Amino acid sequence: xxQWLILIVAAVALATAGPATVWAIEADPERPIRGVxxxxxxxxxxxAQIEEHVQRIFNSPHAFxxxxxxPFSQGMCNACHGPxxxxxxxxxxxxPERLNQPCLSCHEEGARRHWKGSTHEFSGLxxxxxxxxxxxxxxxxxxxxxxxxxxxxxxxxxxxxxxxxHHPVPEGIMECTDCHNPHGTPGPNKLVGHTINxxxxxxxxxxxxxxxxxxxxxxESCVTCHDPHGSIHRPLLxxxxxxxxxxxxxxxxxxxxxxxxxxxxxxxxxxxLNCHSQIHGTNHPRGHVFKE
Amino acid sequence: xxxxxxxxxxxxLCALGLIPVPAWAQPDDEVREAxxxxxxxxxxxxxxEHTVRREVRLGLGYLDNDSFRxxxxxxxxxEGWFLDMGFLLQGQDAQNSESARYWRLxxxxxxxxxRSLRLDAGDQGRYxxxxxxxxxxxxxxxxxxTPYRGSGSGNLRLPEDGGREVADAFLTERTLGTSRQGLGAxxxxxxxxxxxxxxxxxxxRKDGTIIRGVNNNHFWTQERSSLVPVPVDYxxxxxxxxxxxxxxxxxxRLGYQLSVFSQRxxxxxxxxxxTRPDWSGAGDAVGTVSLEPDNQFHQVTGSLGYSFSxxxxxxxxxALGRMTQDERFVExxxxxxxxxxxxxxxxxxxxRASGRPHPRVNLRAGYRYDDRDNRTNAxxxxxxxxxxxxxxxxxxxxxxxxDASYRVQDRTHLNLxxxxxxxxxxxxxxxxxxxxxxxxxxxxxxxxxxxxNVELGYAEQRGxxxxxxxGPEELRQYYLADRDRRTASAYASFHVxxxxxxxxxxxxxxxxxxxxxxxxxxxxxxVWAVDLSWVPTDRITTYGFYAYERTEARQAGREALAFADxxxxxxxxxxxxxxxxVGGEYDLRPDRFTVGAEVLHVETSGRLRTLVEGGGGGxxxxxxxxxxxxxxxxxxxxxxxxxxxxxxxxxxYREKDWGVDGVGVTxxxxxxxxxxxxxxxxxxxxxxxxxxxx
Numbered sequence: 001x002x003q004w005l006i007l008i009v010a011a012v013a014l015a016t017a018g019p020a021t022v023w024a025i026e027a028d029p030e031r032p033i034r035g036v037x038x039x040x041x042x043x044x045x046x047x048a049q050i051e052e053h054v055q056r057i058f059n060s061p062h063a064f065x066x067x068x069x070x071p072f073s074q075g076m077c078n079a080c081h082g083p084x085x086x087x088x089x090x091x092x093x094x095x096p097e098r099l100n101q102p103c104l105s106c107h108e109e110g111a112r113r114h115w116k117g118s119t120h121e122f123s124g125l126x127x128x129x130x131x132x133x134x135x136x137x138x139x140x141x142x143x144x145x146x147x148x149x150x151x152x153x154x155x156x157x158x159x160x161x162x163x164x165x166h167h168p169v170p171e172g173i174m175e176c177t178d179c180h181n182p183h184g185t186p187g188p189n190k191l192v193g194h195t196i197n198x199x200x201x202x203x204x205x206x207x208x209x210x211x212x213x214x215x216x217x218x219x220e221s222c223v224t225c226h227d228p229h230g231s232i233h234r235p236l237l238x239x240x241x242x243x244x245x246x247x248x249x250x251x252x253x254x255x256x257x258x259x260x261x262x263x264x265x266x267x268x269x270x271x272x273l274n275c276h277s278q279i280h281g282t283n284h285p286r287g288h289v290f291k292e
Numbered sequence: 293x294x295x296x297x298x299x300x301x302x303x304x305l306c307a308l309g310l311i312p313v314p315a316w317a318q319p320d321d322e323v324r325e326a327x328x329x330x331x332x333x334x335x336x337x338x339x340x341e342h343t344v345r346r347e348v349r350l351g352l353g354y355l356d357n358d359s360f361r362x363x364x365x366x367x368x369x370x371e372g373w374f375l376d377m378g379f380l381l382q383g384q385d386a387q388n389s390e391s392a393r394y395w396r397l398x399x400x401x402x403x404x405x406x407r408s409l410r411l412d413a414g415d416q417g418r419y420x421x422x423x424x425x426x427x428x429x430x431x432x433x434x435x436x437x438t439p440y441r442g443s444g445s446g447n448l449r450l451p452e453d454g455g456r457e458v459a460d461a462f463l464t465e466r467t468l469g470t471s472r473q474g475l476g477a478x479x480x481x482x483x484x485x486x487x488x489x490x491x492x493x494x495x496x497r498k499d500g501t502i503i504r505g506v507n508n509n510h511f512w513t514q515e516r517s518s519l520v521p522v523p524v525d526y527x528x529x530x531x532x533x534x535x536x537x538x539x540x541x542x543x544x545r546l547g548y549q550l551s552v553f554s555q556r557x558x559x560x561x562x563x564x565x566x567t568r569p570d571w572s573g574a575g576d577a578v579g580t581v582s583l584e585p586d587n588q589f590h591q592v593t594g595s596l597g598y599s600f601s602x603x604x605x606x607x608x609x610x611a612l613g614r615m616t617q618d619e620r621f622v623e624x625x626x627x628x629x630x631x632x633x634x635x636x637x638x639x640x641x642x643x644r645a646s647g648r649p650h651p652r653v654n655l656r657a658g659y660r661y662d663d664r665d666n667r668t669n670a671x672x673x674x675x676x677x678x679x680x681x682x683x684x685x686x687x688x689x690x691x692x693x694x695d696a697s698y699r700v701q702d703r704t705h706l707n708l709x710x711x712x713x714x715x716x717x718x719x720x721x722x723x724x725x726x727x728x729x730x731x732x733x734x735x736x737x738x739x740x741x742x743x744x745n746v747e748l749g750y751a752e753q754r755g756x757x758x759x760x761x762x763g764p765e766e767l768r769q770y771y772l773a774d775r776d777r778r779t780a781s782a783y784a785s786f787h788v789x790x791x792x793x794x795x796x797x798x799x800x801x802x803x804x805x806x807x808x809x810x811x812x813x814x815x816x817x818x819v820w821a822v823d824l825s826w827v828p829t830d831r832i833t834t835y836g837f838y839a840y841e842r843t844e845a846r847q848a849g850r851e852a853l854a855f856a857d858x859x860x861x862x863x864x865x866x867x868x869x870x871x872x873x874v875g876g877e878y879d880l881r882p883d884r885f886t887v888g889a890e891v892l893h894v895e896t897s898g899r900l901r902t903l904v905e906g907g908g909g910g911x912x913x914x915x916x917x918x919x920x921x922x923x924x925x926x927x928x929x930x931x932x933x934x935x936x937x938x939x940x941x942x943x944x945y946r947e948k949d950w951g952v953d954g955v956g957v958t959x960x961x962x963x964x965x966x967x968x969x970x971x972x973x974x975x976x977x978x979x980x981x982x983x984x985x986x
Contacts, residue, residue, distance in 0.1 A: 054330040064385070064392035067417030068485070072387065077331035085324045085331070092741060095703075097603065109538035113545070113597050116605040117646030117656040122695060123745070124705065124735055153783065155797045155821035159839035159871045162894040164917045164947065168365035173406065173428050186595065186609035186642045194593075194611045194640045195662060203496075205528040205553035206584035210617045210634030210668050212682055216720055217771055219664070219685040224771050232867055232896040232917065240898060240915065240951075243847065243865055247812045248769035250849050251762065253512055261902045261910030265515045265961040268951045270505055274963060275517045277505035283559075283617070283632065284582035285625040285673075288680040291507040292582060 059136035069106055080133070099126035111181055118184025130182070146176040160230030167228060167236075179228070196221045200228070211281030213288055217248070218280050241271035344383040346986050351376035351403075351937075353979030360971035361919065362943045364431045367405030368977070375403030376981065392416035405429040405471065414479075421479035422492075428472040432502065437463035437957065437967030439566055443521035444468070444501030446557055450564045450571040456964065457569065459957045463967050468521055470500030478532075491533040497556070499525040503966065508565040508579035515961035516567035525556045526584070534593075543597045551589040559583050560622040566964040585619035591638075603654070604647030613638035627673025634668040634684075654697040654705075662689040666718070683719035690714045704736040707747070722772040725755035729777070741787035749779035764850050768808035776804040795823040808848075810860075815845040834876035843867040860905040869896040875923075887926045894919040913950040920944045935983040946972045 054077070057063050063072045071079035080102040081087050087094065087102065100121075107127075108115065115121050130149050131140045143149050147169055151158030161170045168174050176182070179199055180190045193199030200222045201208045209219070217224040225244060226236045233240045239247070253266065265274060273279065276290045284292035353374050355363070363369035378401065384394040395413040400406075407427050414420030439462040441449040454462040478492025501521045510516040534547030562578040564571070591613035599605045617634040624630070639661065646656035666684040673680060695709040711729040733747030753775040758768060768774070780800045787793050799819040805812045821839035828834065845865040851858035875890030898915035925939040947970035957967050 050326040050330050051333075054327070054334055058334075058387055061416055063387040064416050065388045066385070066390055066392040066415075069417055076334070077327070081327070081331075085327045088324060088327065092737075101602065108597075108599065109543050110536065113543050113595065114607070114644075116597075116599070116603070117607070117644050117658070122646070122654065122656055122697065122707075124737075152795065152823065153797075155795070155823060155837070155839060156799055156819040156841065158837075159819070159821060159841065159869070162871045162892070162919070163869055163896060164361075168428070168430075171365040173365045186611065186640065194591075194609075194613075195638075198613075201551070201589070202530070203528075205551055205587070205589075206526060208551075208553065208587050208589060208615060209585075210587070210615055210632065210636050210666065210684065211585070212621070212628075212632050212634075212671075214666075214683060214685045216683070216685050216717070217769070220687060220717075220771075232869060232898055232915070239845065239865060239867075240900075243845075243863060243900065246847060246849060246863075248767075248771075250764055250767050250810060252852055261900075261912050263950070263960070265517070265963050267912075268955055268960045269519060269963055269965045270503075271951065274505045274519065274965075275507040275512065277507075278582075282582055283585040283619060283621065284580075285621050285623050285628055286509065286675060287582065288675070288682075291505075292509070292579070 053134055056134040056136070060133060060140060062133060094126075096121075096124045096126040099128055103127040112183045114181075114184030114186065119190065120182055120184070145172070150176045150182070157229050160227070163230035163232050165232070165234040165236050166230035169229075196223055207280045209281050211287075212283045212285065213278075213290065214281050215279055215290060241273060242267055245272045245276075342383060342385050342389070345380070347380040347983060348986075349376070349378040349380075349981055349983045351378075351979055351981030353939075353977060355975055355977050357973055357975040358434060359943060359945070359973055359975040360431065360434050361945045362921075362941075362975060362977065365406065365429060366401065367429045369431055369434075371975075374979075376979065377402040392418075417482060419479060419481045421477075423477045424475070426472075426474050428474070429469060430471070430500075431467065431469040433466075433468040433966070433968060434971065435465055435467060435968075437465055438519075438521055439463055439957065439964065440520055440564075444523045446523055446561060448520065448522075448561070448563055450566055452572045454571045455569050456567055456571075456958065456962065459566065459964055460967070463957065466501070466521060468501045468503065470498055470502065470524060472496055472498045486538055488536045488538070489534070490536075492531070494530045495527065496529075497525075497527040499523070499556075504581070506563045506579060506581055508563070508567070510567070515963065516565075517962075518563075518566040518964040519966050520563055520566075522561055522563070522581070523557065526554060527556060528553045541599050543595075545593070545595040547593045549589075549591050549593070552586075553584070553588070554586040555583055559585060559619055567962050580622050582622045585617050585632075587615060587617040587619075587634075589613060589615050601647065604645075606645045607642075608644070609640070609642040611638070611640040613640075625673055625675065628671055632668060635666075636684075637663075637665040637667060639663040639665070652699040654699075655695070657694045658692070660689065660691040662691075663687075685720075686718040688716045701738065704734065704738045707731070707733040707735065711751075720772065721760050721769060722755045722758050725753060725772055727751055727753040727775075731779075743785045745781075745783045747779075747781050749777070751775075751777040751779075753777070764810055766809035766850075768805070768811040770805060770808075770812035773805050773811060774807035778802045778804075791827040793823075793825045797821045810848050810850055813846045813848050813862075815843070817841070817843045831879035831882060832876065834874070836874040837871070838873075839869075839871040841867075841869045859908075861902055861909065862904075863900060863902045866899045866901075867897070869894065884929045885926070888924070890921075890923045892919070892921040892923075914948070915950070916946075916948040918944075918946050933985050935985075937981045937983070939977070939979045939981075941977040942974065943977070944974045946970070 062070050064070050065073045067073060071077070077085070087098065104115070130142055132142045133140055137144065141149050143152075147158060147161070160166065169176065179192060181192055182190060184190060185192060187194045187199065188196060191199040193202065222228070225238060227238050228236060231237055237244055266272070270277070278284070278287055278290040278292065282290055282292060286292045353368070353376060355368060355371055355374065358371050359369045368374055378399050380396070380398045382394070382396040385391050393415045395411070397411045398409070400408045405427060406429060408425065410422070410424040412420070412422050439450060439454060439459045441451065441464065443464070443466055451462045474494065474496040476492065476494040478490065480488055480490035482488050502524055503519050504522045505517055506520045507517045529552045531550045532547065534545055536545045537543065560583060561581045563581055564578050591611055593609070593611045595607070595609045597605060597607035615634075615636040615638070618631045620631045621628060641661040642658065644656070644658040648654050664685070664687050666686040668684040670684055671682045691711065691713045693709065693711040695707065698706045700706050709731045712726070713729070714724070714726045716724050729749060729751035731747055731749035733745065735743070735745040737743045753773070755772065755774070760767065781798065783797045785793065785795045797819070799817070801817045803815040805814060819839065819841045821837070823835070823837045825833070825835045843865070847863045847865070849861045849863065851861065871894045873890060873892040875888065877886055877888040879886050896917045900912040902909040921941065921943045923939065923941045925937065928936045930936055949970045952965070952968050953970050955965060957965050959965070
């Protein structure tokens with residue numbers, strides 16, 4: 001048994017000692033991979049792969065010479081790497097500022113306008129932490145999907161998408177950038193809207209109002225009650241009713257069922273929403289308690 | 293060979309293998325030299341022709357059992373065969389030609405309810421355009437029973453010979469869900485090297501059936517309400533246009549956006565009352581439900597940014613918006629006009645600055661003004677002998693933040709930050725709240741191939757006098773209440789060797805609301821997560837991930853004021869989730885045959901316990917879900933043009949929800965619920981797909 005164990009370890013070790021190549025994965029979001037950054041940043045024999053590495057730039061938008069903004073129209077490789085290839089974008093050795101400088105010299109515009117001073121910039125992230133310029137993936141991302149790229153740091157958010165109630169990000173229907181711009185925005189939490197609610201209303205405009213009867217916390221922020229990434233309570237709720245509602249309401253009847261862990265109409269079915277189903281607001285003249 | 297010598301030899305090989313020469317030990321000069329050679333080579337690269345790539349995908353699959361979770365958003369969730377077709381056509385000019393035209397047309401999931409089509413075309417640096425069509429299904433409930441006929445339509449009926457007590461005998465089975473169908477087009481033109489203009493229009497229709505609680509205006513003591521399958525059929529159109537200026541130092545943007553929401557099939561719905569003992573003549577006892585009213589949102593946005601050095605930048609954003617709604621009310625009521633004429637003006641101003649006044653110091657500061665000015669009239673009118681008053685909500689937020697980062701030593705930074713957030717609200721139990729948050733952290737890449745971030749935070753939310761209009765007086769709404777928040781987080785990434793990366797992350801948030809006598813008292817959330825990726829050989833990649841999350845909360849409450857001597861109670865909530873996965877890929881024959889596998893397990897639970905002053909209370913059953921999924925796939929390249937993929941997946945999914953399981957339609961008071969049970973299934977999916985490139 002011990003011999004077998006040793007042999008297995010040895011086999012693994014021998015394999016590990018072999019020369020490695022750049023780990024290239026073809027973009028295919030249908031693959032059942034949950035977004036782990038499965039590509040260690042280290043490439044063992046970097047010189048052996050340099051030709052292949054360089055050639056991949058031709059699959060990227062950076063290689064068009066007809067676009068006068070691209071590096072290939074302004075000095076080829078030297079435009080980004082310097083005349084003597086001084087900058088090799090070695091994440092381990094360079095500072096983020098130095099790594100970002102060639103990129104920002106062209107890309108401090110458009111969706112990157114808020115990069116300087118953004119949370120990611122201030123946290124010392126470099127463009128090459130998420131992007132690989134020598135590849136053909138959409139937006140030159142380092143991995144196949146945004147969930148892999150973003151999830152490699154935001155492990156908690158990635159786990160949220162596995163919960164029973166979640167936005168369809170792991171299914172490939174939505175992407176992180178449908179709601180967030182990782183380069184910074186005028187909104188909070190790098191949201192694409194100027195406010196949390198503005199972002200949500202892009203897809204849920206029916207909840208925008210104005211309504212005759214408004215529910216205060218809903219108007220202020222959807223995340224007062226919802227966790228948009230994922231939750232164990234449908235639909236994306238931070239807690240289950242009636243507990244969630246009782247964080248703000250203890251009225252004529254809302255506490256009775258809860259106080260004895262009793263099953264009744266206040267806690268079963270949809271709990272408070274059995275009756276108060278118009279909780280986002282209503283235009284019904286009889287909607288003062290959000291039932292109509 | 294002698295056993296001990298053999299062991300020594302094997303162990304030696306182990307040592308060699310387990311401690312490989314670090315890649316980064318390779319001198320950069322060698323890499324640089326190789327890069328220079330490669331760069332020189334590509335400078336002389338001959339021109340190539342305009343390239344066109346075509347790819348057609350044809351897949352066939354089988355699902356052996358209806359599922360709820362698997363395929364919920366893609367449409368592969370009903371037992372039977374499914375066809376998955378797709379194509380990709382793309383072309384682009386040669387990299388060194390005089391133009392940089394490109395086009396790309398892709399169709400995905402064409403045989404499924406999640407089909408999509410997208411076209412991108414343009415001339416890079418000159419213009420770009422896009423068009424798309426997509427459908428997104430969303431299965432909400434599978435195989436539930438309801439006594440309503442015509443469910444999902446605007447013509448809901450109840451069987452004339454039925455009634456509340458015998459509702460079980462009149463159920464029809466339905467699977468409910470919605471579908472979004474979106475269409476969009478847009479483009480961008482580079483007017484010159486600095487000016488660009490872009491525009492886009494997106495139109496989306498959502499239709500289907502959802503569940504809604506309908507009370508039919510019964511008083512709460514009667515415990516009468518129904519869960520009704522009601523139709524949704526509405527559309528949203530968004531239009532965006534902007535002009536941007538991108539200079540070397542100065543960048544600006546001026547934009548406009550319009551969002552129009554409208555119902556397609558009326559603004560109200562008549563719902564017969566299923567809680568009546570006798571449904572004969574139920575058409576006479578319909579309640580009118582108001583659907584979401586049509587509304588519009590206009591917004592003008594402006595943004596300016598100026599870089600005064602490599603690291604220094606100032607910027608400002610302004611967004612002026614207006615939300616309107618003037619849909620006719622479903623009922624005429626004395627004291628109310630015929631429609632709301634609702635209008636809300638929104639104003640957002642952002643000012644920000646960041647820079648590096650000293651090589652070791654990085655600073656950023658910002659101010660945010662966010663105002664929601666609800667200009668809608670407030671109305672007071674009589675309803676069922678009771679005066680009610682509307683509360684058009686307005687609020688104003690002023691937020692200031694300052695962050696500093698000091699480079700303690702090479703690649704190690706100390707971060708400090710403070711945020712002050714002040715809010716004013718109308719029609720609120722607390723008119724003003726303010727929060728001051730402090731944080732301190734360290735991030736370091738000082739250790740070779742290691743990055744580390746640690747942050748601690750503390751925040752206090754306070755506010756003006758709390759003035760409740762309704763009892764109990766001691767209750768504090770949790771988002772307005774006094775709160776002390778403590779946070780801690782740590783994130784690290786280790787390249788243990790060239791081939792092993794470990795990434796742990798820990799987060800902890802503790803909210804203390806104990807200044808509230810009633811309401812939320814305490815909430816704590818902790819997350820422990822780790823990723824592992826290991827590339828044991830060039831042909832094998834493996835990974836694993838684990839995440840544990842726990843949220844605990846404690847609430848204090850009081851029995852209804854109607855009680856002569858209401859007792860206080862307490863409830864404790866405990867939510868947990870565990871996510872665990874391992875997977876890997878093996879290049880069985882490099883560039884020809886790859887196989888992969890993944891196992892995913894997600895388990896969640898929600899527990900609630902109540903404790904009543906003086907004795908009593910109890911524990912609710914646990915809300916559980918358990919997902920176990922195993923996937924196996926293989927990709928085989930038959931020849932230069934043809935690939936074949938085979939995929940097998942088994943999913944076991946189960947939920948337990950005491951709120952609906954075994955309750956039936958009439959099992960709770962006078963409610964008419966849905967005959968539904970939580971999902972519990974095992975399903976196997978096998979699918980094969982051919983991809984032909986030409």
